[in-house]
Amino acid sequence: MTNPGFIGHGPESSAMLYLDGVTVSFDGFRALDNLSLLLEPGELRAVIGPNGAGKSTMMDVITGRVRPDTGDVLFKGGIDLTRHDEAYIANLGIGRKFQTPTVFENQTVYHNLEIAMQAPRGVWPNLWHRPGPRDTERIDETLETIGLTAQRQTIAGTLAHGQKQWLEIGMLMVRDLELLLVDEPVAGMTDAETERTAELLRGIAGERSVVVVEHDMPFVASLGCKVTVLHGGAVLAEGSHEAVQRNEQVIAVYLGR
Numbered sequence: 001m002t003n004p005g006f007i008g009h010g011p012e013s014s015a016m017l018y019l020d021g022v023t024v025s026f027d028g029f030r031a032l033d034n035l036s037l038l039l040e041p042g043e044l045r046a047v048i049g050p051n052g053a054g055k056s057t058m059m060d061v062i063t064g065r066v067r068p069d070t071g072d073v074l075f076k077g078g079i080d081l082t083r084h085d086e087a088y089i090a091n092l093g094i095g096r097k098f099q100t101p102t103v104f105e106n107q108t109v110y111h112n113l114e115i116a117m118q119a120p121r122g123v124w125p126n127l128w129h130r131p132g133p134r135d136t137e138r139i140d141e142t143l144e145t146i147g148l149t150a151q152r153q154t155i156a157g158t159l160a161h162g163q164k165q166w167l168e169i170g171m172l173m174v175r176d177l178e179l180l181l182v183d184e185p186v187a188g189m190t191d192a193e194t195e196r197t198a199e200l201l202r203g204i205a206g207e208r209s210v211v212v213v214e215h216d217m218p219f220v221a222s223l224g225c226k227v228t229v230l231h232g233g234a235v236l237a238e239g240s241h242e243a244v245q246r247n248e249q250v251i252a253v254y255l256g257r
Contacts, residue, residue, distance in 0.1 A: 014077060016041045016179055016209040017062065022071030024057055024233070031057040032068065033233035039179075044205035046220045046241075047213045049230035050254050055213045058230070059181050063096050064089040076178065093178035099187055101164040105157030109148050109167055112156050113139045116171035138174055146170040146200060162193030166200060173204060180210045186219050198222040217245075229254060 017039040024032040032054045039045055049055055060066040061073055064086040073081040081089055104112050117135060143149045146166040151159065156167060165185055172180050182201065186194040198219060201210055205225075214220050220227060221241045229237040229250050236254075237247045244250050 014041075015039060015074070016043065016076060017211075018072065018074040019058070019061075020072045020074075022058075022061060022068045022073060024054075024061060024066055024068050030233050032061065035071070035230075035234055037228060037235065039209050039211065041178075042206045042209060044201060044210045044223060044225040045212070046223050046225055046227045047211060047230060048215065048217070048220060048227060048244075048254065049236070053230040054233035055230055056183070057233070059096060059183065059211075059213065062089075062179075062181060063094060093176070094181070095172040095175060095177040095179070096181040097168050097172060097183060097185065099184040101161075101168045103156045103159075103164055103167050103171070105155070107156055108153050109143070109156055109159070110139060110152045112167055113142055113170055113174045117174045138176075142170045142174045145173065145203065147196065160193075162189045162197065165189070165193075165197065169200065169204070173208075178208050180204070180208060182210060182212045184214055185212065186214065186216050194219055195222070217241075 015038050017037070019035055019037045022032050022035040023030065035054065035058065037058075047055055047058070057066060061068050062081065064081060064084055067082060075081050075089075075092060075094065079092060084092075104115060107115065114135075117139065140149075143152055146169060148163060148167060148170070151163065156164065159167065169180075169182065169185070185201070186197050189197065194216070201212060201223060204210060212220075212223065224241075227239065227241050227244045228235055229244050229247075231249075231253050237244050237250050239247075
């Protein structure tokens with residue numbers, strides 16, 4: 001049976017994520033204005049822009065929290081995300097990490113990952129599910145990747161701020177998602193934690209696509225990836241970090257120099 005929410009033609013056919021002409025209005029205010037963006041499989045992309053540029057609304061549209069007035073939002077070569085709700089989209093393989101960590105504070109690091117892995121199954125299947133060897137292996141691999149192997153039995157609420165951020169990234173990774181949306185991951189971090197977070201995000205891209213929304217420009221530079229600059233709900237500029245830093249329009253509206 002064909003999927004009525006699938007479109008398989010045009011420039012989006014090989015993209016992990018394709019937004020074209022996306023417009024969202026709230027009480028007459030255009031939060032997104034004919035926004036277009038293409039993300040390749042395995043790509044790491046930074047999205048920057050001043051407050052009110054449309055960054056959060058873009059993520060809301062991708063995850064199904066907001067339905068656009070017009071435009072296409074296509075996933076994995078043509079699944080029409082505008083036709084599905086948040087739960088369905090999450091099960092397609094799209095995960096979002098908000099700025100403030102939302103870990104289970106009273107559970108161990110290991111149990112947080114275990115809960116995250118089981119989440120897509122729903123309430124009733126979880127009652128009967130018991131982690132198998134492959135589940136345990138995946139959790140162990142994730143702990144090593146996020147640098148929390150030594151903290152596996154630590155209560156999550158006692159972790160340092162940066163460690164909580166890494167744990168939440170791990171909670172997305174362990175679900176084998178194909179697209180991660182990460183919102184301001186280094187806010188409140190030390191310099192060392194920020195450097196480790198950049199290393200982590202560079203490392204997990206490739207096997208999955210990762211979109212990072214951030215304000216910290218040195219951190220964005222350390223990601224070494226393509227940068228999309230939003231302004232007024234549309235793409236103002238796109239290119240390497242060095243290129244957008246030299247862009248006169250970006251300097252005028254965002255970098256302020």
